[in-house]
Amino acid sequence: MPTWVVTACLLLFAMNTAQAGMPSMVGHILTYGLGTNELCQGGKRYCLAGEASCYDDRCICHPDFVGRGDFFCHSPYDKYAMIFNDPSAITFGGERFPISTPCRYLVTHAVTKFRSPDGYYDTKGYCEIKVFSYNARARGKFFVSGVDIFVNVVSPDGEKKPLSVRIVGDGSDRIYVFRVWTKLSVEAGDWQATDLPYRWLHGVELEADLPNNRICFFVGPCGFRMAFRPGDVTLGKDQTQVPGLALAFNKNHAPQWKSLDQVILLPPSGVTADKVAKGLGLSTHNALLYRSLTGDAHQSFPYAPPSCADVVYTAWKCTDKMRRSEAFAKCSFILTSTNFVHCWSAGEKDPHSFERVLKLFGECLAAFCQINFTKCEKVVHQVRHEMCSHHVPAELKKFDCKTFSS
Numbered sequence: 001m002p003t004w005v006v007t008a009c010l011l012l013f014a015m016n017t018a019q020a021g022m023p024s025m026v027g028h029i030l031t032y033g034l035g036t037n038e039l040c041q042g043g044k045r046y047c048l049a050g051e052a053s054c055y056d057d058r059c060i061c062h063p064d065f066v067g068r069g070d071f072f073c074h075s076p077y078d079k080y081a082m083i084f085n086d087p088s089a090i091t092f093g094g095e096r097f098p099i100s101t102p103c104r105y106l107v108t109h110a111v112t113k114f115r116s117p118d119g120y121y122d123t124k125g126y127c128e129i130k131v132f133s134y135n136a137r138a139r140g141k142f143f144v145s146g147v148d149i150f151v152n153v154v155s156p157d158g159e160k161k162p163l164s165v166r167i168v169g170d171g172s173d174r175i176y177v178f179r180v181w182t183k184l185s186v187e188a189g190d191w192q193a194t195d196l197p198y199r200w201l202h203g204v205e206l207e208a209d210l211p212n213n214r215i216c217f218f219v220g221p222c223g224f225r226m227a228f229r230p231g232d233v234t235l236g237k238d239q240t241q242v243p244g245l246a247l248a249f250n251k252n253h254a255p256q257w258k259s260l261d262q263v264i265l266l267p268p269s270g271v272t273a274d275k276v277a278k279g280l281g282l283s284t285h286n287a288l289l290y291r292s293l294t295g296d297a298h299q300s301f302p303y304a305p306p307s308c309a310d311v312v313y314t315a316w317k318c319t320d321k322m323r324r325s326e327a328f329a330k331c332s333f334i335l336t337s338t339n340f341v342h343c344w345s346a347g348e349k350d351p352h353s354f355e356r357v358l359k360l361f362g363e364c365l366a367a368f369c370q371i372n373f374t375k376c377e378k379v380v381h382q383v384r385h386e387m388c389s390h391h392v393p394a395e396l397k398k399f400d401c402k403t404f405s406s
Helices: 008-015 273-280 284-294 307-317 321-331 338-344 355-369 373-385 401-405
Strands: 028-031 052-055 058-061 066-068 072-074 078-084 088-090 096-098 105-115 121-138 141-154 160-172 175-183 204-209 214-219 224-229 244-250
Touching: 058 066, 072 078, 072 244, 096 284, 105 141, 105 244, 105 284, 121 224, 141 214, 141 224, 141 244, 141 338, 160 214, 160 224, 175 204, 273 284, 284 307, 284 321, 307 355, 321 355, 338 355, 355 373, 373 401
Parallel strands: none
Antiparallel strands: 028 175, 052 058, 066 072, 078 088, 078 244, 088 096, 105 121, 121 141, 141 160, 160 175, 204 214, 214 224, 224 244
């Protein structure tokens, strides 16, 4: 196996298979590790056990690796990106921006060179990898709660071997529960609950990293690896292990970036957040929100809010540039304002439930995209008179819907 794959995500599982908290039912994994058991960064974060140590009050990845020692260490030969905290995105090109969407979205899409078990790169073999993600909510903020990875390995003789992996995670008061499903197909077929560790082809492994409360996925023949840790809804910003999703593609596998008009984690070059925003006529934050809603990502996922499909359809139909610009300028705060989301969702205790805020966003988007007086009146009346009105921007509260009929 290539050196870049050998990290604690592989090693720690073997050392901890006897640890309490292993699966009690198919596809369920319970973890409550504390990383290095040494708090760093002013007592706020645990470093990654087996991958990083605390030096000068910073979590530093061990020699031969780089990255965030409190979240994801990787080879310097990797192109990496991540979505972390509540959440912020760091693209493969190093750009950083917030992303606020509860629905399912296309994170990345790439084709890489196939590497045979004997270590040779074969020009006739390749891998195609798609990663989708979806979020949950806590205290008005969104964070990654699940990930779908579709892998299609095409060997040098042309044989296609597909694998799909779905991981959903929940955290509360330092205890994390993961559920894992797999299927030997891409997109189509039924998901099967799966225990870990899970081995597929040579060098393809799905592991539970117990001390670090992560699920790690390695696709050695394709030069891809992933780590996922959900947010802790009880601790929130005081969570001592950074939540999120991290991805890395090894540069020796020559990744070719696909779906450049849809992915959220933009490629190393060619497409920037600024270019996306200018092309859509939106602010950077709103442009990435719009992109997350209009990419090629169906809305069938665990805990999917019913309104996700409606909002996606409304955004997809909002093609007029001027209308779209006004719609997102007026309505995006419904998803991006932490205070408003927290207030408007006060009655929804389940972190996977944000139907109320999503429905309001969809109604607002439809009102301005369709120039619909009735829908506009309904939205403006709600935000003026509901208890959360003090979190609503004045330009929406004072908007006169009669301008639609003038």
